Amino acid sequence: MAGNSFGDLFRFTSWGESHGLAIGVVVDGVPSLIKLSEDDIQPFLDKRKPGNSKHTTQRKEDDIVKIMSGVYQGKTTGTPLSMIIENKDQRSKDYSEIEKTFRPGHADFTYMEKYGIRDPRGGGRSSARETACRVAVGAIANKILKTFLDSNVKIRGAMVQMGEIALIDDKWSWDEVEKNDFFCPSKKTAVEWDKYLKDVRKNGSSVGAVIEIHASGIPAGLGEPVYDKLDADLAKAFMSINAVKGVEIGAGFESAFLTGEQNADEIRTGKVFTSNNAGGILGGISTGQDIVVRFAVKPTSSILTPKKSITKTGKETTISTKGRHDPCVGIRAVPVGEAMMAIVLADHLLRNRGLNNK
Amino acid sequence: MAGNSFGDLFRFTSWGESHGLAIGVVVDGVPSLIKLSEDDIQPFLDKRKPGNSKHTTQRKEDDIVKIMSGVYQGKTTGTPLSMIIENKDQRSKDYSEIEKTFRPGHADFTYMEKYGIRDPRGGGRSSARETACRVAVGAIANKILKTFLDSNVKIRGAMVQMGEIALIDDKWSWDEVEKNDFFCPSKKTAVEWDKYLKDVRKNGSSVGAVIEIHASGIPAGLGEPVYDKLDADLAKAFMSINAVKGVEIGAGFESAFLTGEQNADEIRTGKVFTSNNAGGILGGISTGQDIVVRFAVKPTSSILTPKKSITKTGKETTISTKGRHDPCVGIRAVPVGEAMMAIVLADHLLRNRGLNNK
Amino acid sequence: MAGNSFGDLFRFTSWGESHGLAIGVVVDGVPSLIKLSEDDIQPFLDKRKPGNSKHTTQRKEDDIVKIMSGVYQGKTTGTPLSMIIENKDQRSKDYSEIEKTFRPGHADFTYMEKYGIRDPRGGGRSSARETACRVAVGAIANKILKTFLDSNVKIRGAMVQMGEIALIDDKWSWDEVEKNDFFCPSKKTAVEWDKYLKDVRKNGSSVGAVIEIHASGIPAGLGEPVYDKLDADLAKAFMSINAVKGVEIGAGFESAFLTGEQNADEIRTGKVFTSNNAGGILGGISTGQDIVVRFAVKPTSSILTPKKSITKTGKETTISTKGRHDPCVGIRAVPVGEAMMAIVLADHLLRNRGLNNK
């Protein structure tokens, strides 16, 4: 297939370019009789939308979602749910330079190599604008999880590393996450990051980040071995997010350094584990513990410093980015990561419902 | 779907339990007229098979592959290729303890939670024995790549970290990789690892590892954005391998620490990049540079030290492993990783052939 | 999956209810660099749209298609093509009776049984209005066929039976098809049908039809045995059209009456067949002859005569249809059938391109 769909029983297809008329997504596999309106989805989009803080891109988009189908009298009908988000802030900017030259670190070069044509306006299809669709679908996935599981299902994300600065204390607070511009779980760290990122922005530079997503309240038994393991599908989901270069589950890369004694989580009465190096997944199936995923976001390649590149016709040149851009795209990746977690879990929940005979 | 298939146009389904009659795999989407016999596949299996070195499990399996269909007079016919590998060394061991108790770090608990039944003999379906099927398919994927691309396509893997010990010098040699027991690209390091692993084995312990896989000779343009990005499919492929807890592309998690200036690979005449932090993939599409993936393998949870766990009926107990096991399962993960790389690339190559209009 | 998508490499997902804001479709797998605008699609929609003749529903819909994505400077970019058609004529009619009672022969009962909810306005998702999306996708499929095959590819349909009246002479004329209200290939027959259908309409009744679709200029070799045979996928495609109850290829049901001598098409120099009982398909693969499919459309169940039924709560009642309806829905099924033929062929063409090594 051509790649613009995700999921199996709960499946969606997104469409749209950064500066086209609109972007949108069609979700198939939404069970019927779930209460749903735009009000259930908009808050998720508001969390992701550009211009939220001084640290994210200054592009102004209201990102107002409109449900076009699949809902009748406030409830899902089991038919496809089509959602559209208009592109409002399509500055009639001059794209002639980007059109001619491949920006290093961007998909300009590869899209041209693959398709022989590309829409250069704002990155076209390769723009992170597409992630708004993921967030909208994530809102529905959350609804599905809450419909079929008990209501204390919770999916939450936080940034745990920004550029060179990790969390500087051990005080992880989910409350704090909602209070600063970085979805940072440590108040002290947020202050440091604020200073750091101001400098980065001033220099026209950018930095990467590591995000961590937790899902709690997920029952044991989700995931389809051996190729559609829960962690395998999560890895695909997270790696498909723009700018992501690494994904790990539980102890992740750290587990390479551990011994078997250190790594294996012991099990106690009540199916409780004494640790969670597994990140809530064993053999590709959920254990009932929190599912923990971390992913690395590279620094955006849209920077002020000129970089060497070539033109469409192969001539050497340099290029720098003048447009509005995020110094740390990792910030807005947090709600996107939460969405992908919810999406993968909802899909596996439905699949498990279909196949389950326990 | 129930999870035992992988790929799209080049697609396979594996079957079999560790101690059943046999394991096998059916490959659909093998183009016709490719010269193929067991001799093309067996060397790949030999590289992976247990008992290869003193450092891998002492289970004796010849892992002789037999092609059951899809080949006529030495050439593929375009019909499904079925391959079978008999399980020879199925010691009529006493599985009663494993049958009753969930081994920490293994899939025993989750399979029982999901299915309400599990085949405890040698881990059943969750055993790494299934990876032999991946390696057999990888051999065919290699054939496909060589058929449609020029012949200098090369897929190679190496172990770059074993437990606490990283490569101790910068002398990366692909020749060296084939000369030691660890697929280690550094002679010096291999000596250290040998000592280290002997200790680990003596203590009945185990260690994790990091593996790196390179694909060279891959043209630009492979990968289907935005959900079936080449890196997304690679992430899924690698994360689906037993015991893998993390996957990264190019600079991977390191990229979180970089600035935009440091991270973006510049482009020069001839579509050559001056660095490869991207790991050969931009926007989910191959750049024509080497594709570089690293993945982390946790230490096997089969260790001598007793660990706390519960029985099927929920009673607390302890369990240790007495069987034959690898102190570092990462070693045998190298050919498996090479196979998954070849598989993902072959699939995307065929998909790109189908959709390409450049 | 939840059923609103069709195709493999060339794949689309449609959405929308009869009386919602709009209907639409997202097409993934459109190769890049194909010239495309609304002008290429609109004529196909115009052929299908209601109110075209006195014999089709009097609902007034302009069915103006709008391309929302996937095209840049008049050419496809390889990214998803989203198309939207607004629902203009949503009479604020009283749906309370339909809402309460299941119309016999309609999907009212089964949608409620399946989903526990249904959008009763104009049939909601089960309305034939959805077929406008198929026709729009068919226009793109035609473009793909013309791009990769030589330009004399031709897909044409005709009605060959209306109610009890078959074609009354042997003068099949494709030119004639475009000249009458029935896509009838025989002038004489068209006159008879006109009289016949006026009576049917006057009586508030309806009749069924048989449609025949031909594809010429299709090369040998399309189709993927043994489950995705070209004829199997065509059967699915046509049977998925609203009101279709039967599909046959070539001699079809007639072949049951034939002997082997009568049925087998002989082959002559130049790969020419002396007859085409096979309908252009052998073993699920195209032969290079014309592909010929026929399908039966039942009479619409929307009739004036009251029929016995039950209400949502299970009480017995009667119901008749007062709204605007087609006395012969088969007429408008002709362009829909042409679309489905083009869609299946385009998909198999791309799949064959991907897998082909001849």
Added chain:
Amino acid sequence: MAGNSFGDLFRFTSWGESHGLAIGVVVDGVPSLIKLSEDDIQPFLDKRKPGNSKHTTQRKEDDIVKIMSGVYQGKTTGTPLSMIIENKDQRSKDYSEIEKTFRPGHADFTYMEKYGIRDPRGGGRSSARETACRVAVGAIANKILKTFLDSNVKIRGAMVQMGEIALIDDKWSWDEVEKNDFFCPSKKTAVEWDKYLKDVRKNGSSVGAVIEIHASGIPAGLGEPVYDKLDADLAKAFMSINAVKGVEIGAGFESAFLTGEQNADEIRTGKVFTSNNAGGILGGISTGQDIVVRFAVKPTSSILTPKKSITKTGKETTISTKGRHDPCVGIRAVPVGEAMMAIVLADHLLRNRGLNNK
């Protein structure tokens, strides 16, 4: 995909050539904890196997199925079920003529056109031998239906037309079906067919047939509109069977001749329909009435009379079939049709379980 798989949540992939070592099938999506052994499958295969009566091919195959995986202690484990059937009667016959010449009405020509190579021994992959795999999977599908539905689910088939001779009386008896060589529901007709077919065989000729399959005890609500309608998937399933040229549901092609008054099935208290022209499906979803499918099987093209054809190199020639062949392949299509019905229903049952929120 390359076409050798069928189904979505309940999905299988078959492999093997007519005269290879074996044929087989891997079934993924079998729920766990279902009692299953070869004894549950063999009777289905025995019903289909060649040499059952004087009227079917004299090829001798025991068709002994062996389960290779997915079952532990007599119960399914939720992992893939691999089944193998050895090819015993591979006469070391001379295939040189078939190898060189395309038999009219067979897939010889199209396989060569598609793949550039074909296994000519007994028809290779295009042989109806593959249908043994379908029958084995059908046995498992039946088990799934009985597991999740109440036990009076029943899937039964009968031949209703052989060549020119239809059922000659109205006495349809399911008991009678099991008593004659033709799965004929009318005793009188079976006698006529016996005489008729003897003549056909004597003349080295062959005849077509029409088969009818009924599924009773199927609840309302199965089927996923609008493309994976239950009837659409049934149409694909049946059309994919070797030699099938037409499929119809309920009144089928006959419905084209009916008026809306005649065709629409009225509904009465208890969700009972007064007729079943719909064949148990409305809007692609089951109504709870019997599901009724008919399909047409063409006469086998393997006949004694020489037919004109061409050789691989394009030279004109004639060819006749000397081998062992069925004068009416429709007979053995009855158990295959029953299998496909069970398979489609089992798949839709699981999908509905996954998505259902009623």
